[in-house]
Amino acid sequence: MPHCVVVLKKNEERRALAGHPWVFSNEIETSLKELSPGALVTVRSSQGKVLGSATCNPHSLIALRFFDRRPNIELDTTQFQTRIRRAYELRHRLFPDPYYRLVFAEGDELPGLVIDRYGEVFVIQCHTAAMDAREGQIIEALKLLFPVEGILVKNTAQVRELEQLPREERIAFGHVPEVVDLIENGVGLRTRLIGGQKTGYFYDHRENRARAALLARGRKTIDLFAYVGSFGIQAAVRGAAHVTLVDASREACDLIEDNARINTVSDRVEVVAEDAFAYLERCRDEGRKFGTVLVDPPAFIKNRKNMKEGIEGYRRLNRLAMQVVEEDGFLVTSSCSYHMDPQTFRRTVQAAARDAHRRLQILGQGHQGPDHPTLPAMSEGDYLKTLFCRVL
Known part of the structure; x- marks a missing residue:
């Protein structure tokens, strides 16, 4: 399904073309009022050049976060599974034991998502409305990739307030021990x-x-x-x-x-x-x-x-x-x-x-x-x- 198209102001595409994943609200020509927090959009320059697919939050100063440089890319369970698997393959090569940061947000092309691994127990932080809305797909992707024993959602970071999201901590799946x-x-x-x-x-x-x-x-x-x-x-x-x-x-x-x-x-x-x-x-x-x-x-x-x-x-x-x-x-x-x-x-x-x-x-x-x-x-x-x- 095609995304809504968001057009940047003149000359505001330079940072995006250099590879930076953020677009600020004052750099956007298109009105975002009709878009819901967490929506997916395709971003174009003022000249019509496709810059990529991004998550959107009209209420945040960082209004757009690129997660792909192609247009109309979905963030569904399959996409999360593909990207988390790619992140895992790097960590598996680097570390002998399954204790590491599995996903580091923009660095792993999943802006707003952090996942830490403690053996088969996982801790998720969603810093943006887009990741918050897709928590279910993220959890499902983890369960498809690993023999998950427990998942803790630890959305306690202050940065969530910038996206108008509440803070919370809860067990989302299985058993999570108090200490590991x-x-x-x-x-x-x-x-x-x-x-x-x-x-x-x-x-x-x-x-x-x-x-x-x-x-x-x-x-x-x-x-x-x-x-x-x-x-x-x-x-x-x-x-x-x-x-x-x-x-x-x-x-x-x-x-x-x-x-x-x-x-x-x-x-x-x-x-x-x-x-x-x-x-x-x-x-x-x-x-x-x-x-x-x-x-x-x-x-x-x-x-x-x-x-x-x-x-x-x-x-x-x-x-x-x-x-x-x-x-x-x-x-x-x-x-x-x-x-x-x-x-x-x-x-x-x-x-x-x-x-x-x-x-x-x-x-x-x-x-x-x-x-x-x-x-x-x-x-x-x-x-x-x-x-x-x-x-x-």
Whole structure:
């Protein structure tokens, strides 16, 4: 069945032709008032050139999201099955165990859809009206592709509000345990799905954790904003002399303790339920030092309005972190703030070094892992920034 046709304003097709999947509402000539949120449309330039098939939400600033560069493509169960299978084939090649981000939205040509895999349990996030309306087809496609034991719909992301969608969390199929075990970099870890943060675990740091563990070998290490301890526990397993893991959540600290026991490293692990800033200040004031400091905070910059405040938060955090690093020690520091570009993050860390009267050598930069693929024309998808630093 042919889609409705949406025509862009003159010269507004350039970003789409370059491969970017978003079209903003002020770039569209055609009125979208008669289209329902989640409708599928074929997009044309002002000269009539077909730009592709897109999902549409007239109520969103990002009004169109391309999912195919051909016209009149449907998003039915068969299409979801084809695209999820293609995403799976990549992950199956990359990872020995079935624990990964199976679908990463625009990066896997399914804009607005995120799926994480925990063995045969799957967690779905629908960020757009189009994916929300097709939840049934997505679930059916998963059941056709995998021996699914359970599916959790975890539509709790703030971004849903931009599409005028409610937040919710519910079991959509089968049995979903409250906590699950997974394997990352050969290390067993336990995390909480029901009631846990986001989709339950942060697979995006997989490669950064492996790299950080090398810098922690034989050293006294601290893992800040530790959540379930994925950085610090992997460091302990790989030979860190001692690891202190700090998180403000008592529930997260309980999971860290479980993960230390699972990996038989409890004798080299200390778990602290405390605010990371307060703990760093106390360590600084008491003269405590660490050979390796691991910093992975939540996003401090939620929108462009609080950019200045968020940058100051990163600067203060990294200054405190450097004040507790031993001479010739290591700092692994990250930002997952979508609005902070890599250059700004690097400048902020450098400013923190000046504040702390320390010198840095940048040993490397990290990004999200290959189960979070990005598009060359879409810098917005490359959100995770990690710096591996030697602190002098």
